[in-house]
Amino acid sequence: MPELTAPAPRSTRSKGVGRLLVVVYGILALGATGRSFVQIAHSLEDAQQVPLAFWLSALASVVYIVATIALVAPGRIWYRIAWITITFELVGVLVVGTLSLTHPELFARPSVWSWYGNGYLFIPLFLPVLGMIWLRSRRRNLDAADRDASAAA
Amino acid sequence: MIEWLTIVQVAVAVAGGILCLALGFAGRKPNDYTLGVVALVEVLLVAQLISAIVSPFVGNTPSGDPLEFYTYLISALLLPAAGVFWALVERTRWSTVILGVVCLAIAVMVYRMNVIWFVQGA
Numbered sequence: 001m002p003e004l005t006a007p008a009p010r011s012t013r014s015k016g017v018g019r020l021l022v023v024v025y026g027i028l029a030l031g032a033t034g035r036s037f038v039q040i041a042h043s044l045e046d047a048q049q050v051p052l053a054f055w056l057s058a059l060a061s062v063v064y065i066v067a068t069i070a071l072v073a074p075g076r077i078w079y080r081i082a083w084i085t086i087t088f089e090l091v092g093v094l095v096v097g098t099l100s101l102t103h104p105e106l107f108a109r110p111s112v113w114s115w116y117g118n119g120y121l122f123i124p125l126f127l128p129v130l131g132m133i134w135l136r137s138r139r140r141n142l143d144a145a146d147r148d149a150s151a152a153a
Numbered sequence: 154m155i156e157w158l159t160i161v162q163v164a165v166a167v168a169g170g171i172l173c174l175a176l177g178f179a180g181r182k183p184n185d186y187t188l189g190v191v192a193l194v195e196v197l198l199v200a201q202l203i204s205a206i207v208s209p210f211v212g213n214t215p216s217g218d219p220l221e222f223y224t225y226l227i228s229a230l231l232l233p234a235a236g237v238f239w240a241l242v243e244r245t246r247w248s249t250v251i252l253g254v255v256c257l258a259i260a261v262m263v264y265r266m267n268v269i270w271f272v273q274g275a
Contacts, residue, residue, distance in 0.1 A: 019247045020254065023239075027258050030231070034224040041220060 018071070018134050025068040025131070028123055032061035032112045039111075056096065057111040060124075063088055071131070079142060082135055090128035093117055097125070154215070154270040155204050159263060162197045166260035169194055173253030183240035183248045191240075191252050194259055195233040201263070202226060205270075217273030222266055229262045 036057035043050040063085050070082035097116035099106055117124030169190035176187055205226065208214070215222055236255035240248040 017247075019243075020250060023236075023251045023254050026235070027232070027254075030228050034228050038218070038221045038224050042218075 018138070021127075021130060021134055022068060022071045024123070024127060025064060025071060028120065028127065029061060029064035029068050031120070032057060032064055035112070036061050052106065053096075053111040053114065056092075056113070060089070060092055060112045063092075067131070076142070079135070079138075082131070086128045086131040086135070089124065090132070093124045093128070154201070154208060154213070154267065156267070156271070158197070158200060158204060159267045162194070162201065162263050163260050163267075165190075165197060166194050166256045166263065170253045170256030170260060173249050173256060175253075177246050177249030177251075177253055180246045181249055182244045182246060183252060187249050187252050188237060188240060191233045191237055191256060194256055195230070198226070198230050198233070198259070198263075201266075202230065215270045217269035222269045225262050225266045225269070229259050229266075232259055 036054060039054045040050055040058060043054060067082060067085035067089065070078045070085055093113045093116060096111070096113035100114040112120060112124055116122060172190060173187045176184075181187070205215075205222070232255045236252050239251055
């Protein structure tokens with residue numbers, strides 16, 4: 001197969017192991033979006049009130065999509081958005097995970113964060129932590145790139 | 154859904170996933186073999202889609218929720234396309250690893266689809 005001659009678009013935050021992280025985020029975003037779509041569609045079909053947990057799942061899935069984009073997109077603004085969305089996910093999985101144990105009537109429904117995400121192999125619990133470690137390690141490169149840019153200017 | 158097709162598909166996806174992961178961690182860029190395996194997984198998914206559409210007409214209806222089944226199937230169909238696109242844009246060993254992750258994710262999704270069709274609600 002011929003090598004592509006045009007250089008692939010590069011971003012500072014999407015190299016090495018980080019790419020794997022992006023893919024796992026992408027798959028989680030896809031899974032969470034699909035599932036909350038099915039859950040909400042069925043609740044509406046049965047003319048029930050859509051349970052809070054399902055709306056929260058829908059919100060979570062949108063945030064996962066934004067986080068996936070933010071991890072790939074270059075620049076400082078996206079870097080900040082990546083931090084905000086990943087923090088939101090970590091807080092979400094911890095709060096909802098705890099509430100699903102203490103207040104099962106509220107959250108003991110299959111949502112992406114219930115029981116600390118055990119329906120998703122606990123991926124929602126450890127993925128944000130991996131994401132944060134990785135973002136932190138990219139920070140240095142971002143600062144170095146800024147210094148290079150200002151030195152060149 | 155046809156049970157033997159599902160077994161073949163899960164076997165191909167797992168074997169292909171392990172192959173891509175091994176070659177990726179060994180430093181290989183995506184090549185005709187790894188991309189071919191992912192293409193084969195996609196072809197099997199299209200076969201699965203055709204079988205899912207035809208099956209109810211010959212009396213093989215899903216025991217579980219069809220909406221959930223098709224959400225999985227359509228998500229699974231998108232993954233190889235995205236993985237191959239990535240592999241063509243970025244020709245590094247990480248793309249090979251990603252192809253492996255895509256294959257393994259599809260294996261899990263097809264297994265789950267099988268549960269929805271045959272076990273859930275039965």
